[in-house]
Amino acid sequence: DAGITQSPRHKVTETGTPVTLRCHQTENHRYMYWYRQDPGHGLRLIHYSYGVKDTDKGEVSDGYSVSRSKTEDFLLTLESATSSQTSVYFCAISPQGRSYGYTFGSGTRLTVV
Amino acid sequence: DQQVKQNSPSLSVQEGRISILNCDYTNSMFDYFLWYKKYPAEGPTFLISISSIKDKNEDGRFTVFLNKSAKHLSLHIVPSQPGDSAVYFCAAYNNDMRFGAGTRLTVKP
Numbered sequence A: 001d002a003g004i005t006q007s008p009r010h011k012v013t014e015t016g017t018p019v020t021l022r023c024h025q026t027e028n029h030r031y032m033y034w035y036r037q038d039p040g041h042g043l044r045l046i047h048y049s050y051g052v053k054d055t056d057k058g059e060v061s062d063g064y065s066v067s068r069s070k071t072e073d074f075l076l077t078l079e080s081a082t083s084s085q086t087s088v089y090f091c092a093i094s095p096q097g098r099s100y101g102y103t104f105g106s107g108t109r110l111t112v113v
Numbered sequence B: 001d002q003q004v005k006q007n008s009p010s011l012s013v014q015e016g017r018i019s020i021l022n023c024d025y026t027n028s029m030f031d032y033f034l035w036y037k038k039y040p041a042e043g044p045t046f047l048i049s050i051s052s053i054k055d056k057n058e059d060g061r062f063t064v065f066l067n068k069s070a071k072h073l074s075l076h077i078v079p080s081q082p083g084d085s086a087v088y089f090c091a092a093y094n095n096d097m098r099f100g101a102g103t104r105l106t107v108k109p
Helices: none
Strands: A004-007 A010-013 A019-025 A031-038 A042-051 A054-057 A064-070 A073-078 A087-094 A108-112 B010-014 B019-025 B032-038 B045-051 B056-059 B062-067 B072-077 B086-093 B097-099 B103-108
Touching: A004 A087, A010 A019, A019 A031, A019 A087, A019 A108, A031 A064, A031 A073, A042 A064, A042 A073, A042 B086, A042 B097, A054 A064, A073 A087, B010 B019, B019 B032, B019 B086, B019 B103, B032 B062, B045 B056, B045 B062, B045 B072, B072 B086
Parallel strands: A010 A108, B010 B103
Antiparallel strands: A004 A019, A019 A073, A031 A042, A031 A087, A042 A054, A064 A073, A087 A108, B019 B072, B032 B045, B032 B086, B056 B062, B062 B072, B086 B097, B086 B103
């Protein structure tokens, strides 16, 4: 989607290294989310943000941290990557955070070897 | 703790026929339900939604039905087209959005 971009699209990293994924939006939406998609689990919420410097944990937040210093950018950091964090990561945005269909980015495929 | 379940990982239908995708949920506090469609190498895209105060919502070829007493919703696609072939995720919203594991729909010409 043109209003939301994720970078990088693909990344291979080694176990134990820190990794940062970036989500950038041009829609000025208040709410931003990070999900991971795994076979058999669908999409699971990692962290979300409801404003600049306002973030909260999702259902699978262990091993992840986030930061949002500007409305348009939401960063996801894996402090010390593990093989269990190999996944496809999606960022999503929403204008109001309630009941609206989220707009998702194209995803980042992360492989931890 | 999977609060939203899609028990059929895949579904195959003939072009022109009806596709019915099913979803069950366990949390009675969900007050909004959505369906997303996902093509390979793309993010999910919003398809259709329904509020918990309704039992049906229709948008063109897509209809979502909600049975609150059974905690069940379904997506009907009529008629199915080859371009509908994708993974469909059911989602439910309370304080955050919970997704099912997805159903891969294949529509054969």
